[in-house]
Amino acid sequence: MNNLTLITTSTSLEGYKVTEQLGLVRGITVRSRSILGNMAGGFMTIFGGKSSIYTELCEKAREEAYQLMVAHAKTMGANAIINMRYDANEVMSGLTEVLAYGTAVVVEKIN
Helix, strand or coil, X not given: CCCXXXXXXXXXXXXXXXXXXXXXXXXXXXXXXXXXXXXXXXHHHHHCCCCHHHHHHHHHHHHHHHHHHHHHHHHCCCCEEEEEEEEEEEEECCEEEEEEEEEEEEEEECC
């Protein structure tokens, strides 16, 4: 059963029993905007409101980190990830690291 589909921010999965805890899994990506993207984003901040350019960048970075974490869990033989979290840090000006992490587990459905 290596089809990873169950991912939760909780420490348990209702209706499932953890049969094996495999350890920490993570996915990390580092992203930056192009010079043109930064200029457009900076221009948008003058008028305030939602910055769709930076929102899109953040969403892509989270999704990439998430997919890398899932791939890491699959290589460990997990079929679920519990206690999943995101973290982000600015590595340097304009360069952001996004980390997705959690605990890889093997679960069985409770009858």
